[in-house]
Amino acid sequence: MKTLGIIGGGQLGRMLALSAIPLGVRCRFLVPKDDAALLDFGARYSQLDVAEINDFTHGLDAATTEIETIDPRIFTQVMQHAALWPTPAALDLKRDRRREREHLTALGLPQPKWSQAGIHADLPAACAQVGFPCRVKAASGGYDGRGQWKVNSAADIAAIPAEAAPYTVEAEIDFRGEFSLVAVRGADGDIRFWTPSLNVHRDGILVRTEPDVNGTVSRDEVAEGERCLRTLMQSLDYRGVLAVEFFRTGAGILINEFAPRVHNSGHWTIEGAVTSQFENHVRAVLGLPLGSTALRAPVITWNVLGFWPDRQALLAMDGLAVHDYGKAERAGRKIGHVTLTNPDAAAIASLESLLG
Ligand SMILES: Nc1ncnc2c1ncn2[C@@H]1O[C@H](COP(=O)(O)OP(=O)(O)O)[C@@H](O)[C@H]1O
Numbered sequence: 001m002k003t004l005g006i007i008g009g010g011q012l013g014r015m016l017a018l019s020a021i022p023l024g025v026r027c028r029f030l031v032p033k034d035d036a037a038l039l040d041f042g043a044r045y046s047q048l049d050v051a052e053i054n055d056f057t058h059g060l061d062a063a064t065t066e067i068e069t070i071d072p073r074i075f076t077q078v079m080q081h082a083a084l085w086p087t088p089a090a091l092d093l094k095r096d097r098r099r100e101r102e103h104l105t106a107l108g109l110p111q112p113k114w115s116q117a118g119i120h121a122d123l124p125a126a127c128a129q130v131g132f133p134c135r136v137k138a139a140s141g142g143y144d145g146r147g148q149w150k151v152n153s154a155a156d157i158a159a160i161p162a163e164a165a166p167y168t169v170e171a172e173i174d175f176r177g178e179f180s181l182v183a184v185r186g187a188d189g190d191i192r193f194w195t196p197s198l199n200v201h202r203d204g205i206l207v208r209t210e211p212d213v214n215g216t217v218s219r220d221e222v223a224e225g226e227r228c229l230r231t232l233m234q235s236l237d238y239r240g241v242l243a244v245e246f247f248r249t250g251a252g253i254l255i256n257e258f259a260p261r262v263h264n265s266g267h268w269t270i271e272g273a274v275t276s277q278f279e280n281h282v283r284a285v286l287g288l289p290l291g292s293t294a295l296r297a298p299v300i301t302w303n304v305l306g307f308w309p310d311r312q313a314l315l316a317m318d319g320l321a322v323h324d325y326g327k328a329e330r331a332g333r334k335i336g337h338v339t340l341t342n343p344d345a346a347a348i349a350s351l352e353s354l355l356g
Pocket residue numbers: 112135142143144145146170171172173174178201203204205245256257
């Protein structure tokens with residue numbers, strides 16, 4: 001029996017654990033927040049001190065993380081006793097959007113025109129360099145659309161908080177649609193892709209995602225996207241699941257960002273693919289053979305934001321899988337997701353009205 005260490009206490013760690021158990025893999029958790037979705041598993045809030053981390057790593061076969069933004073010294077310390085995937089080099093790029101963009105630039109991968117500003121006073125020049133409209137993003141700490149400001153003209157810059165510095169500035173893309181590619185790279189360098197995910201965001205937060213069963217994303221776009229992921233994974237000596245979010249434009253695809261972990265746009269793979277992103281991440285990290293990423297059935301996933309709709313009504317729907325992360329309800333917060341298998345128009349309409 002193998003033992004996997006999971007750093008982070010949210011829904012991603014929880015779903016990793018749920019997929020690891022049937023493989024006979026025991027999970028141990030390092031949970032840095034006390035509102036964690038993993039508390040249901042008996043995981044305890046950790047102070048992340050040296051003694052606790054040593055306890056955590058004792059006898060692990062490998063460790064992984066669902067969060068990039070914690071103190072990097074924790075990763076360094078874990079690595080002294082256990083193999084950690086992805087490596088700190090990959091995690092490090094996500095601590096600062098400027099480093100992420102610089103890395104993509106160095107690899108020559110397609111992305112929106114961008115610049116950076118160290119302090120608020122640098123924003124007018126950085127925005128002018130990119131052109132209007134543009135989007136200013138806090139280099140660190142943003143997620144689910146937080147820490148971003150659309151800038152239509154120089155007059156909008158004053159409203160951006162100075163304490164959010166440093167920033168990236170990027171062209172505002174008038175996209176046809178958003179999609180992501182989720183892939184897994186195994187210990188032997190084997191890379192497998194799931195069907196592309198079509199993503200719909202509202203106010204910067206993912207609300208709906210589904211495998212592209214109708215070929216909305218063209219073959220050329222998929223081929224270019226896969227090239228981006230291969231290049232990125234190889235550059236990072238990557239192991240595990242990695243996701244890249246893309247914009248589809250009239251002039252080709254552009255990388256919005258990547259995530260060195262399992263990703264919200266891959267949640268549909270639990271019901272919709274032969275092997276889920278979570279199971280394949282566990283397999284990759286432990287050096288086990290990868291499972292098939294083939295599509296099993298058409299599915300659609302919706303995030304549950306803020307508050308649960310009537311659960312009786314949800315559970316009464318045929319073919320609907322409910323994933324409750326065990327988190328407290330709070331306006332705008334991602335507290336779960338639901339996935340509908342073999343969706344038809346009537347079921348989609350009634351579900352979307354239930355979810356609001
Ligand atoms: N440059 C851009 N042009 C147009 N829309 C954007 C741009 N950057 C972000 N967005 C929109 O905001 C969403 C969230 O932005 P993203 O950079 O992915 O932040 P987060 O880290 O919060 O996911 C994107 O999925 C997209 O819908």
